[in-house]
Amino acid sequence: MALNNEHAKGSLDIAIVGGGLVGSVEALYLAKRGHNVRIYEYREDIRKTPQVRGRSINLALSVRGRRALKDVGLEQHIIEEHGIPMKGRRIHRLDGSTYVIPYDARNNQCIYSVGRNYLNASLLKESDNYENVTKYFNHKLIEANLQKGTLTFLKTDTKENVDVKADLIIGADGAFSAVRKSMMKQPLFDYTQKYIEHGYLELCIPADEQGSFQMPANYLHIWPRGNFMMIALPNQDCSWTVTLFMPFTSFKSIDTEDKLLAFFEKYFPDSIALIGRKKLIEDFFGGSPSPLVFVKCRPYHVEDKALLIGDAAHAVVPFYGQGMNAGFEDCTILDHLFQKYNDDLAKILLEFSDTRWIDTFEICDLALYNYIEMRDLVTRPSYRIRKALDDLIYWLLPDIWVPLYNSVTFTTMPYSECAKNRQWQNKVLKYIFTVLGVSTLVGVFYAFK
Amino acid sequence: MALNNEHAKGSLDIAIVGGGLVGSVEALYLAKRGHNVRIYEYREDIRKTPQVRGRSINLALSVRGRRALKDVGLEQHIIEEHGIPMKGRRIHRLDGSTYVIPYDARNNQCIYSVGRNYLNASLLKESDNYENVTKYFNHKLIEANLQKGTLTFLKTDTKENVDVKADLIIGADGAFSAVRKSMMKQPLFDYTQKYIEHGYLELCIPADEQGSFQMPANYLHIWPRGNFMMIALPNQDCSWTVTLFMPFTSFKSIDTEDKLLAFFEKYFPDSIALIGRKKLIEDFFGGSPSPLVFVKCRPYHVEDKALLIGDAAHAVVPFYGQGMNAGFEDCTILDHLFQKYNDDLAKILLEFSDTRWIDTFEICDLALYNYIEMRDLVTRPSYRIRKALDDLIYWLLPDIWVPLYNSVTFTTMPYSECAKNRQWQNKVLKYIFTVLGVSTLVGVFYAFK
Known part of the structure; x- marks a missing residue:
């Protein structure tokens, strides 16, 4: 392999565990730098499956996330072809009337509602353009020796085990990261996972009969009700993903259709017709509320061998819309460090680990605070x-x-x-x-x- | 098996993972209630080994611990035959002069310095008197299914695997608990482990040539030096276990014999002759500083099947001398709950889990605070x-x-x-x-x- 000036050490072999949003962006950054990247994803190729259960369907993309998408050449496509701008919070009062609190009255900047699956698929498709990116789906991590840089995957389709070695292992495998579990065996690893006492349940406001939005589209809609709230983000097909956040105890107390309808009539009366009475009952009792967890840990690295990024390093509650954006920002920062230290992994990983936690711990706390702002203070x-x-x-x-x-x-x-x-x-x-x-x-x- | 009134449900089969201090006390409590108890201990029988490395050699026994020992019939023996009363803190100034801060000027109560090994051996010996207690040493937990109540141990001597089933699994396997690792897989498990930035290193002040104490025996000696400190607790053989607590960075900076002696001459001048110059150098450079971790988690239980107690549930830093005492108190509280709920495990475990964390989280915080009091405020x-x-x-x-x-x-x-x-x-x-x-x-x- 020919050496070039930019990569004095030659291409690195990098294994990324997790081909979700953050793993895919990181793969593109590294591929652009000329490294050989293998993505190992537990699920099958998202482009072949219509919907991944248990993850929120749409997300708010803001500046940090956009910067990373721009770096990997996808910002314009996502913003122009797909994202739905949201100019502010549209607050629903108890009587169904609404008012707007703009996000940025000064410069009219917006955040964008994007579909998780569409974005993930776009990133994976973009990586098809790189010869130095290989993707392995249906690969479940079952064993890791991070010091040695070795991983063992179970191929979930054929039930075979596959052993893998890499110069660098990047754990981008989400809030319940298997790479992080392995890292926890290290001495001096600080770790916190905490479930808040509220859960969430997703409902849906479909498009109307003409296929249009039933509510003004360019807003993040909020029904703030003190100790709980409902929000809605617009989708490309003119439906809305509606999420009800409230204490698990409240979910539990709503155990009949009558109680559900009485609850909605009391607190979210205007939403019943939008969701549809039948669909509301189906979706509410068809699922069960999901928990909300946050994770803080440090250090993020093992010597010059392994690194955590994204939710694997710092899962946050969703109330600041910064989970994905913070994960993408990890990738941008890493890219700068690869440049700064000319691919010297020991220095890159140490600096990332020593500095990044200060900001990720902060966004973790800010996101917890913002739940109170959104559901209560805002009114x-x-x-x-x-x-x-x-x-x-x-x-x-x-x-x-x-x-x-x-x-x-x-x-x-x-x-x-x-x-x-x-x-x-x-x-x-x-x-x-x-x-x-x-x-x-x-x-x-x-x-x- | 004959039923009796006190145990309407009959004897329970209980597996305790960990035969250390807390596991042994819990075994005695349960044995006294008529249950069948099996203790599985990773190490070999402590009565056959002179010294377990990496654990502090002596501990401060106070009222909570004494109450448990009394309940299992060992308080008098430990206090009268073994424990060394400590009436207060004896503070060493820089010039070597000392003064006393009594623990209890009003009632002259003391805490007792006890040897970990002696106490553990005494508890295991006491359990020999119970037919319904069986002990398995050299059993390392490698797999647990807590919902099903099954455990798999590796016999470290014969390398065989042993499968075990129990009505109740009690994890008393310390700060790095394997039972807790299994419990972490449960949803909604809150968990924090944090290493403080200070470590500790144990030294020793031997008995003098006449076999007597070189310092006044009935005190906990402290050399408080602001950001670090040294303490000493008396042993039965008239030696002192000396523990130096300070930032890891300070340990690292002392990398030559000259630096070590200069450091001790500056901060602990009176201790050099007591420890002995040669022994000081040997012990300091012979070991490496150990980390100090605390653990908070909840819930402590899995349905009616498994429970964490002691350090496995709530490891604390050692500065309040309450680690063992809090663990023993867990056992006392559990015993009251067994009585209150007549061996109904679902109720016992739920109440323990729902209430105990409030106090263990508190002692965890108090212990962190007390480091600052001992090393700094006290002066x-x-x-x-x-x-x-x-x-x-x-x-x-x-x-x-x-x-x-x-x-x-x-x-x-x-x-x-x-x-x-x-x-x-x-x-x-x-x-x-x-x-x-x-x-x-x-x-x-x-x-x-």
């Missing part, structure tokens, strides 16, 4: 005043005052800096209000003196 | 003033004001209540000082008017 006057104030100052001073949601969603500022910014903004506002309050008191004092 | 005037105040009010109002350390160590108040008590005490003191402060100001104001 409160205090929230709306703060939001108006944030938007106003952002309008006046766009370079120094980016509201939290905007910095997370529409910039590539590290998540930890977004959070720090917010703390700083809180302090400034508190100071301003204190000064205003004191001035007013002094004014009143002198006025009545 | 500060603010700490000593607070301690004096606490002791004074405790003296005056023993029924309503038990200082935190005393409630954790010398009562069986649930750990979470100990912590709540402390918060309440903080509030009261803050209030008193505010009132005192305001009164003083008012007094000064009128005096100078």
Whole structure:
């Protein structure tokens, strides 16, 4: 194999466990750098199966994710041919009336509702264009020796075992990662997995008889109800994926059709006709609520041999719409490190591991917080005043005052800096209000003196 | 098998994984209730091996642990024949002078330094008296199906596999529990393991030439040095087990004999002669620092089939001396639940799981806090003033004001209540000082008017 300047060490053999969204993007990044990439995916080729159960059907793509798609040459296609722009939150009141809270009143930036399967299939299809990417479907990881760089897969169709060796193993195998399980045997591995006490259940608002959207399409619809909520994201076929989030105990208490209808009539009356009474009952009792877990761990690497990325490294709850975007950002950051350290894996993995967790831990916490914002705070006057104030100052001073949601969603500022910014903004506002309050008191004092 | 009134359901077959301190105590509790108990221990019989490496050699026994030992008939023996009372902390200043901070100035209660091996051997020996306890050593758990109540062990001597079935599986197999690993596969299992950035290394102060203690025996000796510390607990043979706790980075920076001696001359000058220069060098460079991990998880049970206790359920850092005591308390609580629910495992396991974590999470946090108290706060005037105040009010109002350390160590108040008590005490003191402060100001104001 010919050496070239850019890859002084020659092509690396890299095995990616998991051919989902993050694994596929990472494969493209690495393929573009000239490395030999093998993707091992537990499921069969998503392009041959209509629907993967148990994963949310659509996702919100924002700037971090777009940057990675741009790097691998797919941004324009996904945004223009597929994604549905969402300009803001459309809040449904109890009486069925709605109002809009724009995501970015200043620059009109939007997030995009994209189909998980479509995006995954597009990424895999793009990788067909690279000779140095090979994909192995129906390969289930059953054994890993990360120090030695060896993996054993069970071929789920033929029941054969396959042994694999690689210069680098990348675990992109999701929140219940098998690569991470192997990594946990290492000493000094910090690990947290926590299930929140709420679950989710997916429902559907179909297209109307003319095949059009039944609700205004360019929004993320929210029915915030305090301790629980329902949301809806638009699909390409003009249907809506509706997700009901609430405590498991509440799901459990709704155990008859009458109770279900009474519950919806009380809290989501406008949605019943949209979903359809019969379909609501079918879908609600046809499935069972899924749990919501988050995972924090570190380090992400084993020497110069193995690395976790995406949900395998940092699963988050879905409330900031940042799970996929953070995973894609992992790939972008890694690509920069491959460039910076000229494919020196020991340095690349160490720096990724030592720095990335600060931001992923932060987005994990922000996503937990955002559930409370979406289901509850969003309806409160205090929230709306703060939001108006944030938007106003952002309008006046766009370079120094980016509201939290905007910095997370529409910039590539590290998540930890977004959070720090917010703390700083809180302090400034508190100071301003204190000064205003004191001035007013002094004014009143002198006025009545 | 004859039924009796106390055990309406008949004897249960119970498999305990782990024959360490907590597993052995649990076996005795269950044996006394008439159940058939099998202990499976990975190591060989501790009574046949002189020393288990990698575990601290002595431990502090306090009231919670004593209660369990009393229940199984061993308290008197351990306290009177073996334990060495420690009346307080003996603080070593930089100049080698010392002073005492008593644990319980009011009632002179002490904690006891006991040898891990001696205690474990005593418990196993006691279980020899029960026909319904069988012990299997050299049995390593390699597979578990907790729902089905089946376990597979590898006999480490003969390399045979042994399949086992039980009505109840109890995981008492320590901080790196294999039973817990199996439980992690369950959905909705919350889990955290975290390594702190400090490690520990054990040294030894031998007995003097007359075979006597080289330091006053009835104390826990501490060399608090801010970000690190050294402690010493007395052993029966008049030696001291000395443990140096400090950041891994500090351990790493001491990489020559000269640096080691300079470090000890600077921070622990009085200890060098006690340990012996040659032995210090040997022991320091002969071992490597061990990590300190804590584990929080829940639930502790799988249906009516499996349960975690002791370090397997809640490993803590050693700074409150409560690891063993909390594990023994698990056994006491379980025994009460067996009594309360008349051996109905589903109810027993559920209540233990639903309630115990509140206290074990608390002692986990308290133990982390106590490292800071021991290594740093203990030397500060603010700490000593607070301690004096606490002791004074405790003296005056023993029924309503038990200082935190005393409630954790010398009562069986649930750990979470100990912590709540402390918060309440903080509030009261803050209030008193505010009132005192305001009164003083008012007094000064009128005096100078």
